[in-house]
Amino acid sequence: DAKTTQPPSMDCAEGRAANLPCNHSTISGNEYVYWYRQIHSQGPQYIIHGLKNNETNEMASLIITEDRKSSTLILPHATLRDTAVYYCIVRASSGSRLTFGEGTQLTVNP
Amino acid sequence: DVKVTQSSRYLVKRTGEKVFLECVQDMDHENMFWYRQDPGLGLRLIYFSYDVKMKEKGDIPEGYSVSREKKERFSLILESASTNQTSMYLCASSAPGQGANTIYFGEGSWLTVV
Numbered sequence: 103d104a105k106t107t108q109p110p111s112m113d114c115a116e117g118r119a120a121n122l123p124c125n126h127s128t129i130s131g132n133e134y135v136y137w138y139r140q141i142h143s144q145g146p147q148y149i150i151h152g153l154k155n156n157e158t159n160e161m162a163s164l165i166i167t168e169d170r171k172s173s174t175l176i177l178p179h180a181t182l183r184d185t186a187v188y189y190c191i192v193r194a195s196s197g198s199r200l201t202f203g204e205g206t207q208l209t210v211n212p
Numbered sequence: 213d214v215k216v217t218q219s220s221r222y223l224v225k226r227t228g229e230k231v232f233l234e235c236v237q238d239m240d241h242e243n244m245f246w247y248r249q250d251p252g253l254g255l256r257l258i259y260f261s262y263d264v265k266m267k268e269k270g271d272i273p274e275g276y277s278v279s280r281e282k283k284e285r286f287s288l289i290l291e292s293a294s295t296n297q298t299s300m301y302l303c304a305s306s307a308p309g310q311g312a313n314t315i316y317f318g319e320g321s322w323l324t325v326v
Binding site for chain 1: 247
């Protein structure tokens with residue numbers, strides 16, 4: 103699975119959009135981009151995934167660049183409960199291993 | 213919603229004890245996984261299973277075994293717990309097949325071996 107690079111930490115004001123970037127320049131054609139988050143002491147929570155097109159669900163939006171070498175997770179209206187470590191993962195559909203990097207610690211401030 | 217339930221959130225066991233960590237999923241997923249998560253080491257795959265009675269070793273199987281007698285249940289067994297097995301254990305499940313097969317995690321089980 104391709105390696106990803108994320109900033110170690112970000113801050114966001116409550117109610118504003120949080121934009122979390124991820125670089126995955128070595129992604130291959132059959133690999134999906136997944137985003138998970140982990141709130142302290144809990145298991146990782148699935149947020150969203152995509153292959154080529156932008157995706158949106160009730161939690162977030164995922165913007166993938168045309169060359170697929172980077173992506174951005176957007177939380178449109180961040181709340182205090184969105185404070186967590188966010189992981190960007192690139193994984194082939196048949197992969198059993200889910201390799202979590204260091205992720206981005208997002209802190210939402212009141 | 214997918215539900216992966218781990219039977220115990222917090223356990224304290226003594227060195228040498230046999231420990232069972234139970235996991236149940238309600239989405240009829242074929243694939244189930246056990247990971248452990250340690251600070252600075254990320255998630256590491258211990259064992260996974262593609263079907264009932266099937267199991268495959270992950271990256272760190274030593275000191276662990278697993279059991280998959282029913283599709284919805286995947287158990288992790290520490291035959292003789294040691295202090296270096298103090299960790300957070302995460303169970304996960306996914307459907308098989310082509311395309312994206314999202315892996316869903318349970319809440320985690322914090323095991324302390326003293």
